[in-house]
Amino acid sequence: xxxxxxxxxxxxxxxxxxxxxxxxxxxxxxxxxxxxxxxxxxxxxxxxxxxxxxxxxxxxxxxxxxxxxxxxxxxxxxxxxxxxxxxxxxxxxxxxxxxxxxxxxxxxxxxxxxxxxxxxxxxxxxxxxxxxx
Amino acid sequence: xxxxxxxxxxxxxxxxxxxxxxxxxxxxxxxxxxxxxxxxxxxxxxxxxxxxxxxxxxxxxxxxxxxxxxxxxxxxxxxxxxxxxxxxxxxxxxxxxxxxxxxxxxxxxxxxxxxxxxxxxxxxxxxxxxxxx
DNA sequence: AAATGCAATGTTATAACGTAACAAGTACTG
DNA sequence: CAGTACTTGTTACGTTATAACATTGCATTT
Numbered sequence: 001x002x003x004x005x006x007x008x009x010x011x012x013x014x015x016x017x018x019x020x021x022x023x024x025x026x027x028x029x030x031x032x033x034x035x036x037x038x039x040x041x042x043x044x045x046x047x048x049x050x051x052x053x054x055x056x057x058x059x060x061x062x063x064x065x066x067x068x069x070x071x072x073x074x075x076x077x078x079x080x081x082x083x084x085x086x087x088x089x090x091x092x093x094x095x096x097x098x099x100x101x102x103x104x105x106x107x108x109x110x111x112x113x114x115x116x117x118x119x120x121x122x123x124x125x126x127x128x129x130x131x132x133x
Numbered sequence: 134x135x136x137x138x139x140x141x142x143x144x145x146x147x148x149x150x151x152x153x154x155x156x157x158x159x160x161x162x163x164x165x166x167x168x169x170x171x172x173x174x175x176x177x178x179x180x181x182x183x184x185x186x187x188x189x190x191x192x193x194x195x196x197x198x199x200x201x202x203x204x205x206x207x208x209x210x211x212x213x214x215x216x217x218x219x220x221x222x223x224x225x226x227x228x229x230x231x232x233x234x235x236x237x238x239x240x241x242x243x244x245x246x247x248x249x250x251x252x253x254x255x256x257x258x259x260x261x262x263x264x265x266x
Numbered sequence: 267a268a269a270t271g272c273a274a275t276g277t278t279a280t281a282a283c284g285t286a287a288c289a290a291g292t293a294c295t296g
Numbered sequence: 297c298a299g300t301a302c303t304t305g306t307t308a309c310g311t312t313a314t315a316a317c318a319t320t321g322c323a324t325t326t
Contacts, residue, residue, distance in 0.1 A: 004304065026282070040306060045284065062194040062249050064283060064312095079234065081243045092237055100233065101212065101252060104225055109257020110214045116195050118249040119234060124242020137275065158312070173277060178313065197283095197312060 008032065008039070009047045013056055013068060021087035022065035060089065062118045067091075077115040083123035090123065141165065141172070142180045146189055146201060154220035155198035193222065195251045200224075210248040216256035223256065 015031045016023060023031075025044050032039045048066055051057040055075030057066050063082065070091040071078075077098055081090040102112045148164045149156060156164075158177050165172045181199055184190040188208030190199050196215065203224040204211075210231055214223040235245045 024283075038305085041283085042285070042307095043305075046304085061251070079237060081238045081241070081245075083243070084246070090238075090241055090243060092241070094237060097230070097233060097237065100230060101250070104212060104227060104230065105214045105223075105252050105254065108214070108223055108225070109260065110216070110223060110252070111255045111260055112214070112252045113217070113254040114252070116249065116251040116253070117234070118194070119238050119243070119245045119247070120249070121238065121246040122244045127242065127244055141275095171276085174312085175314070176276070179275080 005046065005050070008036070008043060009050055011035065012044070012047045013051060016057055016066060016068040019067075022060050022063055022067040022089055024065045028066070058091070060118060061116050062120070077117070079117045079119065081119045081121065081123070083126055084120055085122050085126035088123055088125075138180065138183070141169070141176060142183055144168065145177070145180045146184060149190055149199060149201040152200075155193050155196055155200040155222055157198045161199070191224070193251060194249050195253070210250070212250045212252065214252045214254065214256070216259055217253055218255050218259035221256055221258075 011032060012028055015028060025041065025048060028048075029039060029041060029044050032044065048057065048059070052059055052066075053075070055069060057068050058078060058080065059066055060080060060082065067080075067089055069078070071093055076093060079092040079094055079097060081092070083089070097117070098115055101115055101117075105112045144165060145161055148161060158174065158181060161181075162172060162174060162177050165177065181190065181192070185192055185199075186208070188202060190201050191211060191213065192199050193213060193215065200213075200222055202211070204226055209226060212225040212227055212230060214225070216222070230250070231248055234248055234250075238245045
């Protein structure tokens with residue numbers, strides 16, 4: 001079967017990479033219908049699960065949406081900066097911050113496993129160009 | 134009308150305070166039906182929005198659920214530690230961490246507004262008592 | 267008080283997100 | 297080929313959230 005799943009995953013990843021903003025699972029589904037008319041929701045979610053597990057994409061918990069990882073692609077926790085104006089998302093990697101967070105949690109006996117860090121605000125372009133004030 | 138909404142809000146807050154784990158909007162709806170048979174979803178969401186805005190409760194973005202704020206109650210961003218085993222959530226306040234995160238974001242021109250920080254893992258009780266290893 | 271207007275609340279319906287459960291296909295093994 | 301294990305497709309449904317509009321209560325004006 002030459003791994004149909006992998007083809008879907010490649011395509012999902014390609015669409016996410018070309019998008020300037022995160023896309024929802026159903027947005028992706030729409031895109032897939034261009035080439036695969038009969039894909040259903042679980043297929044997309046399976047592809048997203050595989051890509052997420054592999055670290056190729058990130059899920060934005062506060063947006064119910066997905067974006068391509070901007071930094072190579074082994075699994076890691078990122079800091080995501082979400083512009084409420086244009087919808088773009090920046091990604092930063094900071095082992096230091098993760099360390100500090102882990103330390104905080106551990107101080108109360110908690111063993112961290114995964115960090116969700118999403119900062120909402122306004123990006124530099126929107127601030128400077130046409131943004132708030 | 135003596136502010137029906139405020140009564141609902143008090144009740145939602147009371148239920149959340151008594152719960153050892155976060156509750157979904159529809160969990161809360163079930164609880165409300167004990168005393169107000171005909172409440173509908175938007176009513177709960179309006180109460181949740183008001184309470185969230187006031188800082189009395191927090192929304193857990195990665196769980197689609199809500200919890201009572203554990204630290205007094207003026208609006209603030211928290212660090213939430215979510216136990217994947219028992220479902221309990223701990224809350225920590227750390228201006229330092231927020232500062233660091235804001236600094237990181239600002240370095241790329243981003244203006245932060247709200248921080249979502251959710252750490253998934255296993256709490257001290259579950260680790261020690263009956264948890265992993 | 268009657269009329270007006272506004273804001274809060276109720277109600278219906280539906281949109282958006284996600285997954286369980288099982289069917290069908292494929293490929294490998296003996 | 298028969299058996300088995302895994303992947304993919306399909307259907308149906310469960311959960312989360314909100315749009316849109318109706319209604320209610322109350323304050324203000326006249």
